[in-house]
Amino acid sequence: MTLAGALSKRENDATALGILARSKALVHPALLTATRQLDDELQRVIGHHLGAGGKYVRATLALLSARAAGVSERVGLPGAIAIECVHNFSLIHDDIIDGDVERRHVATVWAKFGIGPALIAGDALSALAFQLLLDAPTEERVHAAQRLADATQAMIVGQAEDIASEEELSLTVEECRRMEAGKTGALLSCAASIGAVLAGASDVLVENLSRYGEHLGLAFQAVDDILGVWGDPSVTGKPVGNDLRLRKKTLPVAIAYAKGFDVLAVSSSPNERELSHAEVSEAIVLLEESGARYETQELAETELHAALAALDRATMEDSARSELAVIARYVIERDQ
């Protein structure tokens, strides 16, 4: 925590990018190697997706959590690969569900290859995660696989709640947070502890690393929700107010609703799936008036502090703790 606290944003960003690049250099090739057991066509489809980039935040947490437990990052590698398999399976399927045609300025899998091949590619990555962990089933790997299965299911349930909320007029702030804890928090929590699980670390350490990941997930998602309304389109690669356009029940919308601002009611045609450009602008004005932007930012910072507090509660290797703190701060201060 000292390191994260002592750095300027620019220094913290540079440090974080260095850590992420180091993990990516380790995990990306290992992930491609793991997909070689699939057939050529699946490899081509998955290769296109993985080639589009990605920051490897989850893989980084997995590796750092092994170091936190006092062992080499290599011990966390199978966990890092498995987590990235599940994460990328969810991205590929989410793009089908949301009808998104670009991700990181590259065509999404379904847009390039069709819904069938994209669906199958996601399914293959999902099964691959469990194959990798159960291939040489030590007690630690089985425990990791068990936790990954639970986290994957929590993520899927969160995603289902997210879809179901499209039909609802509003969510309470609590419902929204619960949905986001599943959708984003569960896999981050699993990632931030899987290396320690593979290292056979104590329950206390595993528990505190999980908490760190859970709070980080909620902070991450709150920032995502802010960027979904106020993000710079030239940086995020998405239209202005993209989440509002899609009528998403995000934190700012739920917070505003609780204060009497029914932001999505600006729509004059409730049966249209999307808000018009003018309606999005009007919704943004209402959100600003309600103070929801500031409150969502506050929530993100509260979660960041809770994540850092969880790190401080457990005994762990110091440099790993510092780097986990740097990653957390980087995630919260990002603008894309």
Place this chain on the structure above:
Amino acid sequence: MTLAGALSKRENDATALGILARSKALVHPALLTATRQLDDELQRVIGHHLGAGGKYVRATLALLSARAAGVSERVGLPGAIAIECVHNFSLIHDDIIDGDVERRHVATVWAKFGIGPALIAGDALSALAFQLLLDAPTEERVHAAQRLADATQAMIVGQAEDIASEEELSLTVEECRRMEAGKTGALLSCAASIGAVLAGASDVLVENLSRYGEHLGLAFQAVDDILGVWGDPSVTGKPVGNDLRLRKKTLPVAIAYAKGFDVLAVSSSPNERELSHAEVSEAIVLLEESGARYETQELAETELHAALAALDRATMEDSARSELAVIARYVIERDQ
């Protein structure tokens, strides 16, 4: 084998239906109970799919394989439920991929709820299978989960090859069989041995039950291919020559092609996704001329005998062996 051999088709069918009904009565409620850990909306979507019926062939094999190993069918139950989770996940996703709007005369999941909810429901069932087996990870359950992950991946790869073959002019008979061994054989092989694995049976028994399932899968798929061309629409619930209409590279088509009959070349508009009604009729005439129907039927019977031979090679509880033989014969003689 004696029992299967001594019965008339009608007697064998009746015996098989009794065995299947008994398994369904055990597994169907247990499967619904397992889905209760998901959220209400997912339960509703999955409940619609499971409510449409299903013969529970795979669950039955799982239960019988426990009995084959000399223990109660109850020991195989977690395996039976997990296998049905994976099987139903694949059906729900396949219906999206194929654009099928009905299954067993009921609206498919995507047709009723949309692609997003169907995709998510399949994902949830897939993760649930591993959650169930890893929940209380004894050595036997971990072994079962490992085999299920491998079988699931083989099924997915077979499905990917099936989709990729749509772009190809033809498959060799060998390519077609390999694809079908993955698409159908892998999960049946896992089902037919998972109860024995959970019972901690010998490698020899597990191996022979797997072989039985693998051959049964190939026989099953050969019969499926015959019904896809010559099945009675009033019984199968699908249009005449449905597989031909969709230009599927099935066994009869591959066998005919190897003999110089390019059945799918009847199409005058190669860019259309589907064959016309007249083209389907013409393709059926060509298939008949080639003798492919008879040869596919012969292949199914050869695989049935190989399945029964695998059963006879291992020491196992006699009534389970008889019932596995009855199920195999039933599957091959079915007309839907």
